Amino acid sequence: MxxxxxxxxxxxxxxxxxxxxxxxxxxxxxxxxxxxxxxxEETLHQKARELHRAYSGFKGPVKVAYSIKANFTPAVVRTFMKDGMTFDLTSLGELHFIRQCNADPENVIYTSVTEEQEEYEQVLKFGAKRIVVSSYKGMINLAKAAAKIGSRPLTMIRVNPEVGVKAEVRASYKNGKFGVPFNGGTIDSATKMVKHMMENDLLKFEGFHFHLGSQITDFSCYTHALDKMDAFMTKMKKEHPNFHVNTFDIGGGTPVFYNDPVPTPSEMAKNHVDRLNQLAETHGIFTLMIESGRFLVAxxxxxxxxxxxxxxxxxxxxxxxxxxxxxxxxxxxxxxxxxxxxxxxxxxxxxxxxxxxxxxxxxxxxxxxxxxxxxxxxxxxxxxxxxxxxxxxxxxxxxxxxxxxxxxxxxxxxxxxxxxxxxxxxxxxxxxxxxxxxxxxxxxxx
Ligand SMILES: Cc1ncc(COP(=O)(O)O)c(C=O)c1O
Missing domain, CATH: 2.40.37.10 (Lyase, Ornithine Decarboxylase; Chain A, domain 1)
Structure with missing residues (x-):
């Protein structure tokens, strides 16, 4: 031959x-x-670097979190561990994978849909500190879990900015299952949840999270969401003098080529970095978290x-x-x-x-x-x-x-x-x- x-x-x-x-x-x-x-493997590293670099114009620290729901193959998780990646988890099954891969609990952000007390106990026992809550009951369950485990998690509120999203998969829509509105008529509102955390010690208020959708090619939704965040943060500062956002997570959505050309991460970042910098100027420097599943692995x-x-x-x-x-x-x-x-x-x-x-x-x-x-x-x-x-x-x-x-x-x-x-x-x-x-x-x- x-x-x-x-x-x-x-x-x-x-x-x-x-x-x-x-x-x-x-x-x-x-x-x-x-x-x-x-x-x-090399493509995974390149994508991690590309996404991080895209937001280098932000004046505070930037963290990229890999949403392991997109691909939980342990070899992929271990590859991103070499990049010092944060991991965005949403279930105890994913937590098990992260634990088995020996990832650092410091590099975990946990955003649950179910938000059960026992679930949170296991997450806190693992040592994860950054938790995103999406309902008032979820927040209370986290507080109970924290009291039992003896930790004080850095707690973020998942808000639903209720902006129109043009994406292959929309995650932010009125009356939707994810997050809470800024000012709903019930306890399930960011306003009430901030107030609760400001007045109670079990949880440490860390900041906000939103996730607008997946495969987003029209970035106006980020612009609108950030404008709403700005107004909301101003209102919260007036109501709570100690209010400060340490981490602000703008979720996933970075698109990937399948059929039509899509904007690059740096084109995407260009759309909102100036606004994010304005937010940081007005409300104080925060760590910017960018989540991504699709872009990092596709x-x-x-x-x-x-x-x-x-x-x-x-x-x-x-x-x-x-x-x-x-x-x-x-x-x-x-x-x-x-x-x-x-x-x-x-x-x-x-x-x-x-x-x-x-x-x-x-x-x-x-x-x-x-x-x-x-x-x-x-x-x-x-x-x-x-x-x-x-x-x-x-x-x-x-x-x-x-x-x-x-x-x-x-x-x-x-x-x-x-x-x-x-x-x-x-x-x-x-x-x-x-x-x-x-x-x-x-x-x-x-
Ligand atoms: C909370 C959250 N963050 C990030 C992502 C990842 O989105 P994408 O794969 O579009 O980057 C998802 C996807 O469902 C999500 O639910």
């Missing part, structure tokens, strides 16, 4: 492919099979699948792959256009299969017996060579994919291979087997 023959790959590397050659894909698939997730990962069948239906070609929405849920849920590219199979005779231009109406369909299991095609997709045996790489799949793996149709979880910063590939999650799934589903309890 002549290596020189193998290296003739009849395609240029797709601009979204950051870290693997066609040869890498072929040899990794030979070892681990398909479907297969690949993740690049571009780090590729899902490799294999074309297992094709059929022609009038002038349409249906290309069936061995992946499906059970391992790429947002393709069905959000109609996310993950860019795809065909990677040629390098067969036993060292030949690279010739790549045939796709017919106009080519559809990529998943393996599930479900109408919604069809992959939207991105403007950046290149389906040249979409024929049986070749591979399909789905790009920018690192966020909200692995975490949603599900066994619909008794499907197993694919393995994950990481390319370390030294260039070596390493298995970081084993694939699961049908037998494991059978056991998990109680197969041996009958």
């Amino acid at each position: 002549e290596n020189s023959q193998l290296q003739i790959v009849p395609k240029t590397i797709h601009p979204l492919n950051r870290f693997v050659t066609a040869l890498d894909v072929n040899s990794l698939v030979a070892k681990y099979g398909t479907p297969l997730y690949l993740v690049d 571009e780090s990962s590729i899902l490799v699948s294999r074309i297992v069948n094709t059929k022609v239906y009038n002038d349409h070609k249906i290309v069936i792959v061995d992946a499906g929405y059970h391992i790429l849920l947002d393709a069905a849920l959000l109609k996310q256009e993950y860019p795809q590219e065909i990677v040629p199979v390098i067969d036993g005779s060292d030949r690279i299969a010739s790549l045939v231009a796709p017919i106009k109406n080519t559809h990529l369909a998943g393996r599930l017996c479900d109408t919604y299991d069809v992959f939207p095609i991105s403007k950046a997709s290149d389906l040249t060579g979409a024929d049986v045996g070749n591979y399909v790489s789905f790009y920018n799949v690192g966020a909200y994919s692995v975490v949603f793996n599900m066994p619909f149709h008794c499907q197993t979880k694919p393995p994950i291979v990481m390319k370390d910063s030294d260039g070596k590939f390493r298995l970081v999650r084993k694939g699961t087997t049908y037998e494991q799934l059978f056991q998990e589903e109680g197969g041996d309890l009958a």
Whole structure:
């Protein structure tokens, strides 16, 4: 076998492919099979640096918090630990992962939806200090937990600024489940919660948090939210002379390319850094927290699948792959256009299969017996060579994919291979087997 023959790959590397050659894909698939997730350590570090750098114009300290809901693979968490990242957690399961990875409790911000007292006890026992509360009862539960554990958490209030958000996923809307309004008619309002914390010692008021949504490309919502925060902070200062915000967390939302160009983090930061600086001038310097899941991990990962069948239906070609929405849920849920590219199979005779231009109406369909299991095609997709045996790489799949793996149709979880910063590939999650799934589903309890 002549290596020189193998290296003739009849395609240029797709601009979204950051870290693997066609040869890498072929040899990794030979070892681990398909479907297969690949993740690049260097991209994760780069994204962490890029997001932090984007806010360097802010006059106070800046912290980037990784929302591990986007991808909780321990190898990803450990990668970000090397960057000194803060971790944004929202469940005891995530806390378990962080604890097992030996992350520093100082680097945790905990924002729960359930806000139960026992939950908070475990979070405080772990040593986490920065907690975001989203309801009056949640705040009281935290205070009770703090009294029991003997700690005084730095407590932030999650506000719902009730601004219009244009985003793929909106998290701030009137009467929504997240956070409290500035001035609701009930105890569930930021005004009442600030007052409570100013008058009680169990919790130390630390600041505010909002999260407007995910994949935000129109930044006017931040502008409006910050203007409302400014007015609210002025009002709070008048009512409570000791009022001071130490940490202000503007949540996630930094977008990622799927189908249309999106603004970069520095373009995003440019929209609101001046306003944040004004807030700091008016109300005193605070630590700015930027949360991010999607941006930090999306571009780090590729899902490799294999074309297992094709059929022609009038002038349409249906290309069936061995992946499906059970391992790429947002393709069905959000109609996310993950860019795809065909990677040629390098067969036993060292030949690279010739790549045939796709017919106009080519559809990529998943393996599930479900109408919604069809992959939207991105403007950046290149389906040249979409024929049986070749591979399909789905790009920018690192966020909200692995975490949603599900066994619909008794499907197993694919393995994950990481390319370390030294260039070596390493298995970081084993694939699961049908037998494991059978056991998990109680197969041996009958
Ligand atoms: C509170 C909070 N912060 C941050 C994020 C991360 O958002 P994104 O992945 O868009 O950066 C989320 C996502 O749901 C969230 O709920």
